[in-house]
Amino acid sequence: MEDEQYEEWMLQSIGLYKDLHDFELQDPTRVIEWIGDNSICVAGYEGNKRNEILQLLVPQKLQTTENPGLCPERDLKVEHGGFVDEPVYSLKHIPQSSFLVTSGPATCPLRVWKIGPEDRDVIYPVGTIPSENGEDSWSKIATTSLAPPCVLHGSQANKIHLTEIESSKRVCTLGLYVRDPVSVLSFLDSRTVFLCCKNGRQYIVDVRQPRSAAEGIVGGEALSDATWCAAVQPWKEEACSMVACVSSNGHMILTDTRDFTAPLKRGMWHIPGPSLSDQFLNVCWAPSLVDCISISGYGGSVDIFDTKCWDLSMQSREPLFTHRGHSVMGACGNRREPVVTAHTWHPWKERTVLSAASDGSLHVWNWSDSQACKKTQL
Template structure:
């Protein structure tokens, strides 16, 4: 029996998507991106990661995505460029400073940061306005960042757990330095409040730090230091949880009031994709901001998986996704059957629309999608 061709696979997925998506919009960037950062409820920032000159764009989402009524499938290039500029190096990470028109970037190679003004009423040009000198030459990757706007815009940044700084962007002065002798590489930084942050390390260790006190940071040791770990934190009014995912697919849910313990666990499917494509980059895990007990994961394959944590138990049993977005893999194989399938390089949830996500892939595709609730079953 003849194997189905890529055109047939794409056709089958397109028919399937009519039932499984409320909305699906496809946009082709001129460059692949590793960053999708919200700058408002309607706009995002993306940027290229080539080693030379790269575009940095602020895009407005398709109007249909923002409308209250969503009907049918719409695959058209209807993102709108709002502001744009150029970076003379790679953009491996980008953080928007809440409440401002500022963004901070890092190239993934050094610990230095670049500060950008995203344009506004008088200009549609994104311009670089300042630099922040990092703590040391980066070992094994660039700086990790988190931004906050308390009395003034500030950015938390560092390469290792022992060199984290909080820098005020208006002056470039450090207003806090983490006093720790640990030299674990960071995988992410998270503000729990304006004064408290969490520093997560690649080996699974993480530190909870209160900048208001001279007390040393609280260290939680890894459950499996031989694996790589990634983390996200949910800090709603009645929700203080963190989720950790390892390179072996182990997922651990903890309460921030007792971070060393495990409320529940699961084993996520990993497959062979990361072994076949060692350059896939990091795994990304994100809490859904408005959908109860849901997380999203990318980096184990070319897809984005959605999981409900309500079915997880005290031991890590196999987890089945509620939904999988396979559009990047299918469309890239259909476009060029001889090329490797695209891998997801970034994804984010919409801050208010419960089932809406954006995802980007190594072929430059950018998707915004909203899946039907009926697809969960």
């Protein structure tokens, strides 16, 4: 971006953001995983090199409910770190423990890690879990607060396993018989699993009865030619949680877990730019803003949508806010606009989002809630 355009954007950002932090990671990451309320884990995904896994303490300003004014610590601080010999495509923390699980290329097993105590600054490997990945696919993973600690993992619907972390004992295999590639795995509660396949087919399975599953296809067969991903509302753990589904063609459909085939709300998302693949497509629910979702993965922006007033018409929906900081402030070595590779919401701070891009940038931003800014795209 030209210097004049950059300066204009910086002036606009003063009124559009309450906070905007720009950090530079040593390597780009496609994972941002919260460890408690004050630190995150990131990991490199570049091939043919050793990649770092880092636990980073967020700046003091992001750790308090009140505005602390000027803070001495304004940067990310490395608390623990480790190395892995392959790219990291997914990383999950086991709740209420010091365990991490990572997955990478199809030929690699899942790796189990442990975050060292306070007097040791290492993240060290403690085991592996065999993966049964399809060709050119990698294991999606999900964790929950089961005892003993377990991980749900797999790349195809017919090979989704629940495995104990410490013993590598397989607890169960979900009773699905289709070989559809999986895009998302998550837990609705400690015993109920949600699964979204890339073709839009979705399932709910109780791990206590893994051979019985509720299923449906979002949007019907007419929209199954796109790649789909989905997210479940984080604060609703009952059986009728809301599900936000987003396709690589720009479709947005909201359903609930009682009936995936009956949309409650729909819309179209304007894809901000071309993408070489849909590997970074991501949708999240805001944990502290009712009815708000965020989408990224195509181009250098993150779009925030308020779905409160949506209806069933498949019409274009305007974002509540668009963060374009990665595309404005960064440029990859080939001069292409960076692509947002991951984003996540702060666990309890309203309107605060963390986003990472392919140029190694990591932004923490909180947009203004004034009505004027709600109508403005940055």
